[in-house]
Amino acid sequence: MRAIAVKEFGGPEVLELCEIPEPEIRPGRLRLRTILAGVNFADIHLREGTYPAPMPCPFVPGNEVLGEAEDGRRYVALGKGGGYAEVVAAHRKLAFEVPDGVSDHDAVALMLQGNTAWHLLHTDLKLTAEDTLLVPAAAGGVGSLAVQLAKRTGAKVVAMAGTEDKRRIALGLGADAVVDSSTTEDLAERIVEAASGQVTAALEMTGGDVFYATLNALTPRGRMSVFGAVTGVEGLVPITQLVGQSKSVTGFWLPSLYPSRTHINDSMTALFDAVQEGWLKPLPGPVYKLGQARQAHTDLAARLTSGKVVLNVRN
Known part of the structure; x- marks a missing residue:
């Protein structure tokens, strides 16, 4: 599968588009074919090696995705890396089915941010x-x-x-x-x-x-x-x-809330409801191709973006 890998810490230039094996789908995980991957400041800190919970190189960045399961249903998921890739193995307890009334972009904006x-x-x-x-x-x-x-x-x-x-x-x-x-x-x-x-x-x-x-x-x-x-x-x-x-x-x-059985479940329910009721409107942001991850990081770090920044992994 195509993915963005970080083989050494550094600037946007260390984000490398490459082919890597698909992740293993162990019990308790959900295979998602990624549609959108969220881009966040946490990804920049991970890439630089300054994140509070650093990941050893090499790794695939990206802590949130929207993807399609084997049965065609859409899910958003939180994780610890792995999102800038065509396939992710999402923890089922941190994966949430997206209601029909919530768009792809709105759903991924609700996930981490x-x-x-x-x-x-x-x-x-x-x-x-x-x-x-x-x-x-x-x-x-x-x-x-x-x-x-x-x-x-x-x-x-x-x-x-x-x-x-x-x-x-x-x-x-x-x-x-x-x-x-x-x-x-x-x-x-x-x-x-x-x-x-x-x-x-x-x-x-x-x-x-x-x-x-x-x-x-x-x-x-x-x-x-x-x-x-x-x-x-x-x-x-x-x-x-x-x-x-x-x-x-x-x-x-x-x-720090991921181990809780209720915190993320409760907030996701409330956020999905708010979007469907029409009073919460995630701000549209720029959409980059997977191969444009370097540019996405550069623009986000330079404060050139507004709203939710995403990678369209299917392009």
């Missing part, structure tokens, strides 16, 4: 209608879904994005206010102004100066959920600020 947005808001932050939520990269895969899910709870949403077009997208998704995140100068002050002085909850996935600006913008007893560090810049959380203002910072990684 939809579940991440859902659990960031409902499992980690426990968002309520009384909150004002800050959402970074609000025109991206997770951010665009988080804006809509947060508005559904009744919360006020302040969205950050780096271009005027992306800020317009965020407003179209329901954000109450937008902030230019292309520069970090006075970012905390601009966030507070957009939020009318009250940011009670925040998502964070950039790291560095954006992390500190987000923390500074939080009201006393505010809470922040960190689900990435795109810039790769790490630093110390100021303990005196946490204690002195009773702020909280938590980390979130979706695979």
Whole structure:
């Protein structure tokens, strides 16, 4: 079968289109012929060797797919690599049949990014209608879904994005206010102004100066959920600020919920229902051919994309 393999860590150039054997279909696995493979920042970190749960080389990246089973039914599935390939062996407990009313692209957008947005808001932050939520990269895969899910709870949403077009997208998704995140100068002050002085909850996935600006913008007893560090810049959380203002910072990684028998099942049911009811609309993103994986990674890393980025594995 055709697949994208990483034989050594590095830049997009290490993504190699090649022929490899199909995966073994062991008990508890479901053979899927891949239609779409999701492309995420986690794939970039895996390729670079900086992911929290690194994979040894060689490996096939891709943690989410939409594919067709032997009986013709469509499934979306989560995994730990293997998605950039024509055939995957999906864990049955992390594979979900796609309802007829949900499109291929919408279904794969819900898998990793939809579940991440859902659990960031409902499992980690426990968002309520009384909150004002800050959402970074609000025109991206997770951010665009988080804006809509947060508005559904009744919360006020302040969205950050780096271009005027992306800020317009965020407003179209329901954000109450937008902030230019292309520069970090006075970012905390601009966030507070957009939020009318009250940011009670925040998502964070950039790291560095954006992390500190987000923390500074939080009201006393505010809470922040960190689900990435795109810039790769790490630093110390100021303990005196946490204690002195009773702020909280938590980390979130979706695979930590995979062993649960209920978390992903419950969120997938809710997400599928939301799309079929029409109030949750995954943002369309660019579609690349399997052989264009390098370009997909390059564009995603350069923040040139919006919505859900996918590889069409059948092309």
